[in-house]
Amino acid sequence: GRSVYETFAECARLCRAEFDFRELKPISEAEAEKILGAGWRSRTGAPKYFVPLRHGVRVAPTPDKDGTALEFVGQPTVSEEEGSKVSGEGMTGALWLNEVSHFAEDDGFVQNLCAATGNLLLEYAFFPGPSESGDKIPSRLADALVAAATMRCLSLSDAEEDLARIGAATGRWLAQKEALIRKSGPESFCESKIFSPMEAI
Secondary structure, three states: OOOEEEOOOOEEEEEEEEEOOEEOEEOOHHHHHHHHOOOHHHOEOOOOEEEEEOOEEEEEOEOOOOOOOOOEEOOOOEEEEOOOOOOOOOOEEEEEOOEEEEEOOOOOEEOOOOOOOOOEEEEEEEOOOOOOOOOOOOHHHHHHHHHHHHHHHHHOOOOHHHHHOHHHHHHHHHHHHHHHHHOOOHHHHEHHHOOOOOOOO
């Protein structure tokens, strides 16, 4: 019965979405309007598509019935309060006993996964939260910052070999900057859209 489903952290890339074990096709809001018509957000039925969002996905059409409750077994490797930092790379995460929990392959996880219907499964990479040192520079800007710093350092040098590399470093910086500006919409989080998951600066 819900159309928007949030991930446990800000998406770096949405790799796959399944509903009832059928893969959903990624589309933009404009494509959804074209395919499903005006008022597509209020349409109900079996979801066939998903629209990538910064913190999750919007499925379309909206599911017309509730899913089967998942039954968890075993103990998660990582458990944390909902809304706090997310860890557990390569694990399966779920909201379990009102906490975000991450299960490794040998932990058990969901007992009735194959039999459950009406559940949404998302495979995604996420940006880690700010580090404990207080550094709030998002990781998606790291490549551009490295390119800019390299260009700046080379331009301050008197060594011939450094000066000869300024052009290449400047080119890398300009390319990264252009990518940050051009590939900035939520659609860029979807792997099959072949965009880079970066925001404009």
